[in-house]
Amino acid sequence: VIAQCALGVDIGGTKMLAGVVDRDGQVARREERATPQESQEVFLKELDSLVEGLLDDDVAALGFGLPSTIDQRAGRTVGSVHIPLADFDFRDRMSERFRLPVAIDNDGNVTAIAEWKLGAGRGASHIVALTLGTGIGGGLILDGKPYRGSIGAGAELGHIVLDYDGVPCGGACTGRGHFEALAAGSAADGAAEQRFGSGATSRQLVEAARAGDEGAAEDLAEIGRRLGAGIASFVNIFNPELVILGGGFAHAEDLILDSARETLALEALPPGRDLVRIVRAEFGREAGMIGAALVAFEAFDAGAS
């Protein structure tokens, strides 16, 4: 039995994007809804309704990309950022509700899997994928397969310590100076507010820099240097073939990538430094949804074999 299609759902803090996807990543139909924040009950009700609206007989499995740390042994979300879902047996709940094979994975992991199987990482076996949004999501392909850690909680690449004893990471994270607080959208928001006043955003900072504002350009170059230092850490650890950059903040690449590469050249060791290629993700906002469908196919194939 070969599954024709899987339903992939990318669940973020503001929206849930679901699609019926075939093995080649073609999306037959899709739907987007706002992510309810009131409670777990309301969240699940809306998610059930989203899934039901897209299900038909072609859909053989369900996959969910979650902004959560996950215990894959139990199929459980341990902690979640931005959605009301902690310590919840997500996989069992969904497979009981829909009577289909269900896979769950971290949003960074599913994005990496989409790029590896169908996007910028095709053919590569050692990939560090970074999603630069407000924070930084990460996913790893190592020795030709996704790396998830001993229980599936791995690849929280946004939470390496980049600036020891630095600024608080924020949210539920009690750390300081973490990569995601220094080298992506929230850092640019902070720089924008310092430069243009309360309420200014990273988008304004980027627009100002493109319009010739040298201060704004330097703010973004500094964020690029921090990005380069974090990438260098991953190059030294993993000796990857590719570092794939995606996410909304990666659109500022014209303003951050030159300084990132300069810092990378200083902080990373040869030969890994000279071999690695930094490339843009091929999938845009549908990366997580398509990756979620790909892990659903994995679950289907594991059950069928």
Place this chain on the structure above:
Amino acid sequence: VIAQCALGVDIGGTKMLAGVVDRDGQVARREERATPQESQEVFLKELDSLVEGLLDDDVAALGFGLPSTIDQRAGRTVGSVHIPLADFDFRDRMSERFRLPVAIDNDGNVTAIAEWKLGAGRGASHIVALTLGTGIGGGLILDGKPYRGSIGAGAELGHIVLDYDGVPCGGACTGRGHFEALAAGSAADGAAEQRFGSGATSRQLVEAARAGDEGAAEDLAEIGRRLGAGIASFVNIFNPELVILGGGFAHAEDLILDSARETLALEALPPGRDLVRIVRAEFGREAGMIGAALVAFEAFDAGAS
């Protein structure tokens, strides 16, 4: 054909330790020599003589642990710290010279392999091994096998950026604020000199702290906090079962480990934070030699199959 013994050689900046080792890690005989620094020619002559002195018919393969970044495709040392050996076809040179299967690997990797197969990591599949000496060597066991990166240059765990734009890493490394410069012996040497004057060493700092010197104890607690921050980065990335600490500076664990654990608890995310165990390496100074023999068996078995 099953190899009875392999010759493992651990090559460091000051000494070369060689031993004839069986598959259970038992050492039949061993020899140690100083590492010549004058030139590659002198270095190789001394190494050849060390190997020849230990070879007999029981030895079926040779393994070398090197303080070098390595290109495993070519069996080449790309760059070396503390030994005169850059851009050298080490594997071919040795297999031509001795007519035996030869394996080479980074010193951090062979140490990790020794602990995984025969030491503190037996039975575990996800291990971060750190050797705390003057600097920090690292090795990874991921999903049940050694991780070496796309060409074998991986797992330079001492060279993650821990303090962005911090102190120069030193030696051949052009980076700043790297883990190994902040959280091991060289950092303790620096603190000792600041506290006790030029020429003071980490050993003096440790002795003073054990004798009740509160300032020295605080210096070491601070180094422990940095160690904890680096370990937290690896816990967030890898979700490992074990972090194994070895090397000479790990003997100061009574003075650094409490503060390391406190920082780890703040910087690492659940559930990985709560599951990981930090343990002492079981092998002492022979870890690299035994690990080098184990990779020699790998090369032998690959050739025999």
